[in-house]
Amino acid sequence: xxxxxxxxxxxxxxxxxxxxxxxxxxxxxxxxxxxxxxxxxxxxxxxxxxxxxxxxxxxxxxxxxxxxxxxxxxxxxxxxxxxxxxxxxxxxxxxxxxxxxxxxxxxxxxxxxxxxxxxxxxxxxxxxxxxxxxxxxxxxxxxxxxxxxxxxxxxxxxxxxxxxxxxxxxxxxxxxxxxxxxxxxxxxxxxxxxxxxxxxxxxxxxxxxxxxxxxxxxxxxxxxxxxxxxxxxxxxxxxxxxxxxxxxxxxxxxxxxxxxxxxxxxxxxxxxxxxxxxxxxxxxxxxxxxxxxxxxxxxxxxxxxxxxxxxxxxxxxxxxxxxxxxxxxxxxxxxxxxxxxxxxxxxxxxxxxxxxxxxxxxxxxxxxxxxxxxxxxxxxxxxxxxxxxxxxxxxxxxxxxxxxxxxxxxxxxxxxxxxxxxxxxxxxxxxxxxxxxxxxxxxxxxxxxxxxxxxxxxxxxxxxxxxxx
Numbered sequence: 001x002x003x004x005x006x007x008x009x010x011x012x013x014x015x016x017x018x019x020x021x022x023x024x025x026x027x028x029x030x031x032x033x034x035x036x037x038x039x040x041x042x043x044x045x046x047x048x049x050x051x052x053x054x055x056x057x058x059x060x061x062x063x064x065x066x067x068x069x070x071x072x073x074x075x076x077x078x079x080x081x082x083x084x085x086x087x088x089x090x091x092x093x094x095x096x097x098x099x100x101x102x103x104x105x106x107x108x109x110x111x112x113x114x115x116x117x118x119x120x121x122x123x124x125x126x127x128x129x130x131x132x133x134x135x136x137x138x139x140x141x142x143x144x145x146x147x148x149x150x151x152x153x154x155x156x157x158x159x160x161x162x163x164x165x166x167x168x169x170x171x172x173x174x175x176x177x178x179x180x181x182x183x184x185x186x187x188x189x190x191x192x193x194x195x196x197x198x199x200x201x202x203x204x205x206x207x208x209x210x211x212x213x214x215x216x217x218x219x220x221x222x223x224x225x226x227x228x229x230x231x232x233x234x235x236x237x238x239x240x241x242x243x244x245x246x247x248x249x250x251x252x253x254x255x256x257x258x259x260x261x262x263x264x265x266x267x268x269x270x271x272x273x274x275x276x277x278x279x280x281x282x283x284x285x286x287x288x289x290x291x292x293x294x295x296x297x298x299x300x301x302x303x304x305x306x307x308x309x310x311x312x313x314x315x316x317x318x319x320x321x322x323x324x325x326x327x328x329x330x331x332x333x334x335x336x337x338x339x340x341x342x343x344x345x346x347x348x349x350x351x352x353x354x355x356x357x358x359x360x361x362x363x364x365x366x367x368x369x370x371x372x373x374x375x376x377x378x379x380x381x382x383x384x385x386x387x388x389x390x391x392x393x394x395x396x397x398x399x400x401x402x403x404x405x406x407x408x409x410x411x412x413x414x415x416x417x418x419x420x421x422x423x424x425x426x427x428x429x430x431x432x433x434x435x436x437x438x439x440x441x442x443x444x445x446x447x448x449x450x451x452x453x454x455x456x457x458x459x460x461x462x463x464x465x466x467x468x469x
Contacts (some may be wrong), residue, residue, distance in 0.1 A: 095240030117182030193230025
């Protein structure tokens with residue numbers, strides 16, 4: 001569209017609106033800029049959606065890797081105690097399924113020895129009157145007694161002696177216990193069982209030590225076989241199982257070792273959730289929005305379609321035989337019309353309970369041909385940081401955005417220079433137009449004096465026009 005002016009308004013001294021005029025001229029030249037900015041907005045939207053899809057795909061890869069892990073949830077074993085007040089247990093993947101009867105006779109205990117109340121109190125000397133020193137001989141775990149030398153003014157009070165013993169790394173913790181009856185020195189072994197048994201083999205101070213207690217091994221009977229342990233955490237009694245003794249009882253505790261259905265169920269549900277997130281995000285790109293009459297930014301992206309096709313093919317995986325657990329549907333994981341999955345919790349639980357080995361074999365095996373094995377391989381390719389389809393898409397998108405950004409910056413620089421030149425040009429024109437009425441008035445005055453006839457033979461000289469046009 002051309003730019004027009006009203007001649008009468010131009011000649012009345014008001015001039016022109018230079019800023020508006022320059023803006024109109026530049027607007028006719030900035031169509032390409034608008035187009036580039038629109039393309040940039042589209043690319044930014046596509047990049048955002050690609051990033052979301054890539055994150056969801058990475059999360060799916062993590063979930064599938066967990067199903068393919070030979071030391072993961074599908075091969076996990078659990079150990080269930082019938083009386084957690086007596087013992088708890090955990091099982092590693094190497095544990096063998098089975099049931100055990102365990103009687104906990106007694107727990108492993110730390111050795112303890114303490115003095116009778118010292119009448120002098122916690123801060124009085126424990127040495128006999130006029131003694132130049134003293135010694136307490138402490139035996140830990142049946143080893144060679146260790147002499148604890150008492151020096152007057154240094155460690156000859158209960159408080160100072162306890163601090164001194166704690167600094168000697170003797171394998172015991174010393175403390176002073178003060179109650180209504182007075183103060184006592186207490187020594188508690190840092191180890192349980194016979195390695196922590198304590199004994200006072202020599203003492204020439206005013207302290208009187210009571211008989212040691214504790215320092216006993218844990219004693220259990222496992223399926224009728226006696227077993228002793230220096231600690232209450234037992235790892236060698238049942239291969240792959242760790243027992244944690246917390247109490248004693250003459251009644252047998254039943255321990256059941258077997259596949260951990262809870263961990264397997266969680267891992268499978270995590271996979272389904274991650275899979276549905278990716279499929280749902282892709283579906284959203286292809287869904288037609290009637291309110292905007294459009295699809296998602298990636299609706300025409302062939303690489304996104306490639307990812308979708310790969311995932312749907314992987315979900316349709318099946319193997320022959322395997323006790324009937326041949327595909328996801330046989331485990332209660334059904335495919336919906338939109339490609340997402342739904343878990344029949346009851347059917348999955350039944351499959352895990354009736355034939356856990358078959359469920360594991362469907363997902364993973366030593367030949368690496370199970371569902372999770374093959375899916376994991378495909379996802380490794382799909383999420384490759386260089387060759388993965390979505391990463392290829394993102395790289396191309398970023399390159400296009402960079403090129404557009406450069407074009408936009410250069411074009412804006414040109415427009416800025418053009419705006420400056422046009423503004424200077426039309427500022428000069430505007431100055432002339434605003435001066436026009438004054439020039440016209442001067443010309444009128446000059447012309448009025450021209451042609452004046454001579455009077456009395458005297459000629460009149462013509463005035464000189466001083467204002468230039």
